[in-house]
Amino acid sequence: MTAIVERVRDVVGALRMRTPGKRVLVHEILSIQILSATIVGTLAIAALYWGGQWVLQDNYSRWALQWTAELNELGSPLYLSDDSEALIRLESFVERYPEIDRVAYYDRDGSSLYSVDNDADIAPLKNLSDDVLEEASAAIGSDEPYLLSGSVIDPRQFEILAPVWTEAIADDGLFDFDPTAPERNATTELVGFVGIHLDFVLFHDRLLTNIRAAIMVLVVLLVLFALYGRWTLQKALRSISELERPIRELAKGNLDVKFQPAEHREISDIVEALETTATALSERDAELLELANHDSLTGLFNRRRFVEELRLDLTRIMNKGGTSALFFIDLDQFKYVNDLCGHPAGDRLIRKVADELSRSIPENAIVARFGGDEFAVLLRAANEVDARDSAELILTNMRRMAHIENEHVFHVHCSIGVAIASGINLHADELIAQADIACREAKSAGRNRVRFFDFDDTGESRVDKEVGWMNRLRSALDEDGFELRFQPINEIRSGQTTHHEVLIRARAEDGQLVSPDAFLPAAVRFGLMTEIDLWMIRHAAMAYAEHVTEHPDLHFSINISANAFESENLPRYVRKTFNEFGVPPKNVILEITESLAIRRPVHVERQIAALRAMGCKLALDDFGTGYSSFSYLQKIDCDYLKIDGAFVVGLLDSPVDQKVIRLIADIGREAGMKVIAEYVQNAESLALLEELGVDMAQGYFVGRPSRVPRFAPTPISLRSRYAARTSGKSA
Secondary structure: HHHHHHHHHHHHHHHHHHHOOOOOOOHHHHHHHHHHHHHEEEEEEEHHHHHHHHHHHHHHHHHHHHHHHHHHHHHHHHHHOOOOOHHHHHHHHHOOOOEEEEEEEOOOOOOEEEEOHHHHHHHOOHHHHHHHHHHEEEEEEEOOOOOEEEEOOOOEEEEEEEEEEEEEEEEOOOOOOOOOOOHEEEEEEEEEEEEEEEEEEEHHHHHHHHHHHHHHHHHHHHHHHHHHHHHHHHHHHHHOOOOOHHHHHHHHOOOOOOOOOOOOOHHHHHHHHHHHEEEEEHHHHHHHHHHHOOOOOOOOOOHHHHHHHHHHHHHHHHHHHHOOOEEEEEEOOOHHHHHHHHHHHHHHHHHHHHHEEHHHHHHEEEEEEEOOOOOEEEEOOOOHHEEEEEEEEHHHHHHOEEEEEEEEEOOOEEEEEEEOOOOOOOOHHHHHHHHHHHHHHHHHHHOOOEEOOOOOEEEEEEHHHHHHHHHHHHHHHHHOOOOEEEEEEOOOOOOOEEEEEEEEEOOOOOEEEHHHHHHHHHHHHOOOOOHHHHHEEEEEEEEHHHHHOOOOOEEEEEEOOHHHHHHHOOHHHHHHHHHOOOOHHHHEEEEEEHHHHHHHHHHHHHHHHHHHHHEEEEEEEEEOOOOOOOOHHHOOOOOOOEEHHHHHHOOOHHHHHHHHHHHHHHHHOOOOOOOEEOOOHHHHHHHHHHHOOEEEEEOOOOOOEEEEOOOOOOOOHHHHHHHHHHHHOOO
C-alpha cells in the first residue's frame, strides 16, 4: 500500500512539473480524487485484514472449545481402561480435521501418556511443568480451557490444555437427592489433561491471498477511476478550457473576440460576464479614443491629434513635394464674454465659432481647437493664394456672426496667422510657432486681420527676433536703457495743453528708436511687463521732479498694464515712489485698459480704490474696441475716457465712426468724465471732434512725442474762440 501511495504522489509531482509555477485544474482535481480513493482503499483493506483476523480468531476459539469438549469425551474412556475402540475413534476424529496437528493426553501428574499426530514434523511430546499443571488444574469446572499459545496478532497456531475430570454423586439415595445442592450431591476427580495443538496456516494464507486479490482489484479500479475521472473532468471543464484563448486575446486588447456558448449554467454566467466586460471595454476604449483625439467642448480635433495630422502632411510634402497652409486663429477680446456673462456663455460662443470654422474651410481641411479661444486649421495641398482666400473667407464669415448673451450682442472678430509648409520648414512645432507669431502680429497690427509668416532677408526668423528683444529688454531694465517721450494732450476748445502722456521707447540694435508696439508683445510673452510698468512709474516720477520747476502746472498721464495689478504692492510702490520724488498724486493720471476696468477682480478693485484715495486720477484707455457695454460706464469710477484711435483715423469718411464717437462723448459727459480722442492727424478731424462733443485731443496734429514736455497750443476754430469769449463774459 505504501508503494501505491508513493506512486500516486510521483504522478502528481510529474503533473505539476509540466507547468512550473502553475497547476492544471483537471490534474489537481484528479489527483485529489485518486489520493482520496487510495486513502479510503487503504483503510478498507486494513479494516478487512484486521476484521478478518478478529473473525478468524473468534472462529478458531469456538472450534477449539468444541473440539476440546469432544476430545475430552473421546479420551475419558482411555483413562479408565485400555479401550482400543476409543483410541480408534480418537484417531478418526483427528484425521477428520487437518487443522489439528496433535492431540496429547497427560496423566494427572503431567506425564505424557500417548498422542495422535497429523503432522510428522511436530516436536516430540514433553511432560507438563508444575506451573502449567497448576494453572490448567484451575480450569476444572470452567467453560474456558487453558490457552498455552495463540494471539490476535498471529492467530494461525493455538495450543490448548484442558483438564479431564470425573463427577460422581456422593449420596445415591433416591428420596434424599437435591439437584440444587451440587456440592453435596456430586464429587469432582481430576483424571488427567488433554492438549490440542491447532494450526490454521492454510486458512490464514487463503485470507492473505484474498486480500491481495482485493488490493489488485482496488488498484485496477483506481486506475479505471482515474481514467474515467480525467475524461469526465476534461469534458466538464472543456468549456473553461475553451475560454483560455478568447481571454488571452482579450488581454492583448482584441475586443472583437467571440466566446463559445457553454452548456453549464456557471460557465455560461462567466461567458456572459466576459462578453459584458469586452463590450464595456470596447465602449470605454471608444470614449478614451474620442477624448484623446477630440476636444470635449467642440468635438473638433484637439492639439495632439492635430499635430499628428500635421506631421503626416509634412511627411507627404517631404516625399512628394508641394505646400500646405497652417492657420493659427485667435479670437479678439474673447475674455470680455467670460468677464461679462460668465464661462458658460463663453463655452457657447466657442461652440458657435467651431461650427462656423468647420463650415468655412474646404472639405479636405482639418480644424482643431488648441485651447481657450485658439484654433488651428490645416489646408492640405494649398499654396499662398489658396490660404489667403480661405483666411479672408473665415474673417468675412466671422464678422457676420453675432452672438447674444444676456441682452449683450457680441460681434466675433479674430486674428489669423498663416504659415506655409514647404521644403524649408518641415518640423511641426516650428510651423505652429511660426503661425502663432504671425497671429500675434495680426493682433498687434489692429486685430481682425490676416498675417503671413515669412523670413527676413538675413534668414533670421521672428522667433529669434523675439528672443533677441527679450535679451535687449532685460538689459534695458537692468541698465536703464529705456527712454521716455512726452506727448501733449490739449483741450479742443481752448487749444491749451492740460497734461502729457508719458511714452516709453527702446533702442534697436542699429540704434534706431522703436515704439512700444515692436517690443511690448515680447515683454508680455516673456513676463517682463510688470517690471516695465514699475520702471515707467519710477522714471516718470523722476522726470516730473526734473521738469516741474520749469512747468509748475505739469501733469502726467502714465499707462499701467493689467500685469502691474497682479500683486497687492502696486499702491504701496506708487506712494513710496511719489513721496521719494515729491510728485503730488493729484497731478498724475493713471491709464488702465477697458478690459481691466470691466473685469475688476476683488484685488484690482482694492488697488484702484487705494490709488484714487491717494489722489491719483484714472483714465479708461482704448474704449470702444472690446465687447464693452455702455451701461458699465456708470459703474466705473474714472475721470477720463480715451476713445480708441481706430475710430478717429477714418473719422472724416466714416459716418458710423462719427456716430460711435458722438455716443461715447454723450455718455462720458453724463458720467462726469472728460473724453479724449487719440490719433488726431489734422485740423479737420479736430474740428469735427469738437462738434461731436469730445473734450480733448491727442495726436501728431496736437503735438508729437518729445524728449521734454512741451506746451504748444493748438489752433482753434472761430466758433471755439467765440464760445470761449461768450463763456468768459457770462462768467
